Structures are given as C-alpha cells and as structure tokens.
Amino acid sequence: MTADLHCHTKLSDGSMGIDDIIVLAQKRGVDTLAITDRDCLAGTVRAKLIGERHGIKVIPGVELSSYDSENKSEVYIIGYLSDSPDRLEGLCHRNLMARKRAAQYMMIKAAQKFPISADLVLKCAQGSTNVYPVHIMTALMESGMTTELYGELYNELFTEGNENSILVRPKLPEPEEVIEAIHDAGGIAILAYAGTFEGTNMLEKLIAAGLDGIEAWCPQHDEETAAGLAKFAKKNGLLAIGGSDFKGRNNKYCVSIGSCTTPETNYSEFANYKAKIRRQQKKNAAEEK
Numbered sequence: 001m002t003a004d005l006h007c008h009t010k011l012s013d014g015s016m017g018i019d020d021i022i023v024l025a026q027k028r029g030v031d032t033l034a035i036t037d038r039d040c041l042a043g044t045v046r047a048k049l050i051g052e053r054h055g056i057k058v059i060p061g062v063e064l065s066s067y068d069s070e071n072k073s074e075v076y077i078i079g080y081l082s083d084s085p086d087r088l089e090g091l092c093h094r095n096l097m098a099r100k101r102a103a104q105y106m107m108i109k110a111a112q113k114f115p116i117s118a119d120l121v122l123k124c125a126q127g128s129t130n131v132y133p134v135h136i137m138t139a140l141m142e143s144g145m146t147t148e149l150y151g152e153l154y155n156e157l158f159t160e161g162n163e164n165s166i167l168v169r170p171k172l173p174e175p176e177e178v179i180e181a182i183h184d185a186g187g188i189a190i191l192a193y194a195g196t197f198e199g200t201n202m203l204e205k206l207i208a209a210g211l212d213g214i215e216a217w218c219p220q221h222d223e224e225t226a227a228g229l230a231k232f233a234k235k236n237g238l239l240a241i242g243g244s245d246f247k248g249r250n251n252k253y254c255v256s257i258g259s260c261t262t263p264e265t266n267y268s269e270f271a272n273y274k275a276k277i278r279r280q281q282k283k284n285a286a287e288e289k
Contacts (some may be wrong), residue, residue, distance in 0.1 A: 006243025217242025
C-alpha cells in the first residue's frame with residue numbers, strides 16, 4: 001500500500017487537473033491519494049469517482065489557511081475525512097475572499113513594476129478558485145521577465161520586509177479556529193510542514209487546541225527532521241502522516257506524486273483514528289453514568 005496524503009490540483013495552486021493527477025498516481029504506483037486543495041472542497045467528490053475507475057482510493061481533504069498572530073506566520077491545517085464537509089464551506093469562502101482581496105493588490109503592484117496586466121495573471125490562474133503568487137510569477141514568465149517560478153525574482157517579490165516586495169497577506173483566522181472548525185465538521189486536523197515551525201511554540205499551542213496529528217514526511221523535511229517529528233508524534237499521542245505536497249509544475253521542489261508517502265503502520269493509525277476516538281468517547285460517556 002502506498003499512500004500520498006497531500007496533493008493539490010489546479011482548483012487551487014496546483015497546475016494539473018484531477019483526471020491527470022489520478023492517472024499520474026496510478027502510473028506512479030500510488031493506490032491511496034488525498035486531494036487537499038487550499039481552501040477548496042470542490043474537487044473531492046469528482047476525484048473520488050475518477051479514482052474508483054482507476055483503482056485508487058481518494059481520501060477527501062482540504063488544506064485550510066490560517067495565520068498565527070503570535071509567531072507572525074501562515075499556518076496550514078489539513079482537514080481529512082470530515083463527516084459534514086459542508087460545515088467547512090463558510091471558512092473556505094472567507095479565506096478565498098481574503099486571498100482574492102490580497103491578490104488584487106498584488107496584481108496592481110506587479111503591473112506597476114512590470115509590463116503585465118491583471119487580465120494576463122487571471123488567464124494564468126484559469127481554473128483556480130483564486131490567484132496565488134505562482135500565477136503572478138507565471139505571468140511574468142510569459143512576459144519574458146524571468147525564466148523561473150521560484151528564483152531570485154520570486155524571493156524579491158514575495159519576501160515580507162523586502163523593499164521590492166509586492167506581498168500582501170490576506171486576513172486569515174487563527175489556527176485554533178481552524179482546528180475547531182475541522183472538529184465541528186467531524187474531521188481530522190493535521191498540521192502541514194510541521195518541521196518549519198521548529199524553534200517556536202507552535203506545536204505545543206496547537207496540541208493544546210486539539211490538533212490530531214502532524215505531517216512528518218514531506219519535501220520540506222529531510223530524513224532527520226521527519227524521523228524526529230515521527231518520534232515527537234508518537235510521544236505525544238499524535239498521528240504522523242506523509243505526502244508529496246504535489247502541485248505539478250508549480251512545485252518548489254522536484255517531486256512527483258508518491259515522492260513522500262505515509263508509512264503503512266502510520267496510515268493504518270490514520271485510517272482507524274476516528275473509530276478509536278468514537279470508542280473512547282463512548283467509554284468516557286459510560287464511565288460518567
């Protein structure tokens with residue numbers, strides 16, 4: 001069994017459609033795949049149906065954006081297997097509207113610096129539910145301003161505090177609110193790229209807020225970091241999962257679906273987690289009587 005639990009389609013900041021991603025997963029030997037578009041649930045039902053045709057189990061998910069005001073950092077919490085995913089639609093809509101407003105300012109700033117138009121950026125973002133920095137960079141590539149998505153120009157434009165930065169951060173909810181929303185929807189809340197918060201109090205804060213698990217195996221982590229996070233998860237009773245964070249040509253790293261996966265034992269714990277929680281809740285309720 002090969003499970004990749006983190007993947008983006010062109011509905012958010014990926015470059016490939018659902019059909020092509022499912023075929024790629026099949027060719028890569030991935031039999032369990034989670035579609036986790038950013039603040040977007042639109043592709044989950046279709047992905048599941050297409051996956052069934054190709055013998056791939058598609059797990060519904062969504063990567064929800066948040067902003068930790070204490071650490072001044074965007075935090076992404078992935079919600080998996082929600083019993084009532086419609087309860088997350090409101091939060092997704094709020095985040096998408098916030099990103100849309102921020103993107104409008106960034107497009108204006110980009111057009112002031114370079115010979116590109118908002119229309120060109122929107123064409124580069126066609127099919128997505130929003131405009132992301134990668135779409136602005138694609139427009140700059142189309143216009144001959146750069147040959148790289150994530151080179152010096154990207155760092156110059158999208159690094160906070162840089163004098164030439166055009167970055168505008170959207171107004172996003174605190175991560176604790178996102179975890180609560182995922183639980184209200186009957187889902188599992190997993191912190192993406194957990195290793196990027198090393199040296200902060202992020203993990204402790206989110207565990208106190210009810211975080212269910214962390215992403216240990218991903219392109220952002222080396223083997224030592226992944227092993228340390230897996231050990232931390234076990235010690236603290238958290239799930240530890242893995243995924244490629246696949247975005248097609250929009251990836252910062254040279255990865256494909258299945259490049260980072262969830263070990264079989266960890267996947268089994270993930271798949272049985274909700275049943276385990278329900279058993280514990282029933283036991284607690286019986287003891288209270």
